[in-house]
Amino acid sequence: MRVGLTGLIDPRLIPLVDSTREFYRRRGVGRGPSGWEELQSFREAVPPPVPSSPPAVVEVAAHGDRRVPVRVHAPTSTIPRGVFLDIHGGGFYMGSAAASDVRNRELVDALDVAVVSVDYRLAPEHPWPAAPDDCETAALWLAEHAADRFGTRRLAIGGFSAGATLAMTTLVRLRDRGVAAFSGAVLQFGTFDLSGQTPAGRLIADEYFIDAYAGATSDRTQPDFSPIYADPASLPPVLLIVGEEDILLRDNLAMAAMLSATGVDVDLRVYPAAPHGFTGHDTPMAAAALDDIRTWLRDHLDHAAGSARRPE
Numbered sequence: 001m002r003v004g005l006t007g008l009i010d011p012r013l014i015p016l017v018d019s020t021r022e023f024y025r026r027r028g029v030g031r032g033p034s035g036w037e038e039l040q041s042f043r044e045a046v047p048p049p050v051p052s053s054p055p056a057v058v059e060v061a062a063h064g065d066r067r068v069p070v071r072v073h074a075p076t077s078t079i080p081r082g083v084f085l086d087i088h089g090g091g092f093y094m095g096s097a098a099a100s101d102v103r104n105r106e107l108v109d110a111l112d113v114a115v116v117s118v119d120y121r122l123a124p125e126h127p128w129p130a131a132p133d134d135c136e137t138a139a140l141w142l143a144e145h146a147a148d149r150f151g152t153r154r155l156a157i158g159g160f161s162a163g164a165t166l167a168m169t170t171l172v173r174l175r176d177r178g179v180a181a182f183s184g185a186v187l188q189f190g191t192f193d194l195s196g197q198t199p200a201g202r203l204i205a206d207e208y209f210i211d212a213y214a215g216a217t218s219d220r221t222q223p224d225f226s227p228i229y230a231d232p233a234s235l236p237p238v239l240l241i242v243g244e245e246d247i248l249l250r251d252n253l254a255m256a257a258m259l260s261a262t263g264v265d266v267d268l269r270v271y272p273a274a275p276h277g278f279t280g281h282d283t284p285m286a287a288a289a290l291d292d293i294r295t296w297l298r299d300h301l302d303h304a305a306g307s308a309r310r311p312e
Contacts, residue, residue, distance in 0.1 A: 008270040009244065013288060020273040020285040029275060032091055034208050036124065039093055049098040052105035056098070056117070061141035068134040069119040070141075071097045073108045074150065080114040082154035082301035083146050085182075087135055087170070089161030089277070091209035093123045100160075110294050113301065114150050116142060120166070127215025128225055135170045143174070143181035154304045156184040156297055161277060162209075164190025168227040168255075171235050180236075183304035186293050188241040189248050189276055192228040192255045195220035200250035201228070232258055237265035239296045241289055243274025267296065 033039040056071035074080060086104055088095045097117035104115040120134035139157065147153050159167035164187035171185055194213070196205030197220075204210070214220060223230035228251070238259055242252040249270070259266040269292060271278065271285050279286045279293075 005244070005270065008268060009272050010269070013272055013285065016284045016288060017273045020278075020283050023281065023283045024273075024275060027281070030277075032207065032209055033093075036212075039124075039208070039212070043094060046094070046099075049096065050102050052101040054105075056101050056104075061116075061118075061138040063137045063140040063144070066133065066137040068137045069097075070138055071101065071104075071117045071119065072114065073101070073104050073117075074114040075108055075112050078112055079151040081112050081298075082152055082156060082183075082304070083114045083116060083142060083150050084297065085139055085142055085155065085157040085167075086115050086117040087120070087157070087159035087163035087166045088117060089159065089163045089188075090122075092128075092131055092162045092165075092213040093209055095122075095162075107294065107297075111298055111301075113297070114152075123209075124212040124215065128213055128217055131166055131213075132169045132173065132224060135166045136173045139170050139174055139182070140177075140179065143179055146181075153181070154301050155182045156186070156301060157182050158186030158188070158293075159190065160188045160280070162191065162213075164188050165192060165194075165227060168192065168230070168232075169224055172223065172227065172230045172232065175234055180234075182236050184237045184239070184297065184300035185235070186239045186241070186297060187252075187255075188279055188293075189243065189246050189252060190227075190255070191248055192226065192251050194226045195229075197221055198228065198251075198254065200248070200254055201226070203247055203250070228254060228258065231262065232264055233262040235259070235264050237300060238267070239293065240266060240268045241279065241293065242268075242270055243276065243278045244270050244272045245274060246276040246278075248276060 033042045061070045088100050097119040118138045121130040157167050193201030194210050256268040279289050
């Protein structure tokens, strides 16, 4: 068997490369804040989130003594075919569920699913494990209440950048609890080694967002902090989305190998000429990736429905 990066790129994407490169040539490449004061300035400069139509419903997801706010988008005229638990990105220290309202509403309208987006606590004010605790709380709430709240038990989870990291951590936590409620995961260019110990992790080892998220954590190789060190056996099928020019490409390739080696059904998609965060930008390459995500989610939620109908 021959494995090469070009073999991971769908040939249909090649005609989109020139327009993608031109977009980023004009746009330039952004960077994150390098310290606390700069982070505050970045946060202050973020424009107010654009509301969706209809607007999200704000609820509180609860499990045990934990509570976390979530934003719920649901179809207006049909029972959802499933529920997607969305975990926003932003380096663990920026972003909000509300900032994803428009995109989440588009997913609702495209697939007739409900979307629940988690407003987890941000670092450095709330370092690890605050964010994964909040995401786990929302996931357990859905596992217990989706049938009553949404009329379906079909669940999928996903995240964007730091949200993908938290989605993976959430799946491992649920697996360790014996909870197998989620039938699939969509992970967009997550950060899976935050320890700086692997070759992939060393590429971002000096980034401030890692220190902000870590807080007082001394061992950054613990699986709950750096999911690349987790045993992913028995996780549900995973779609991994990453750009060819993303600094996290190697990290995502390593995670795909870990998933595959433990028998997890993993679908790795690499998008040429695309940097980190590309699915959030207005390019034909991003549109192709979002269409791939919707198709994959539709297929896996429908497969979960078929499996639920089969007699034992």
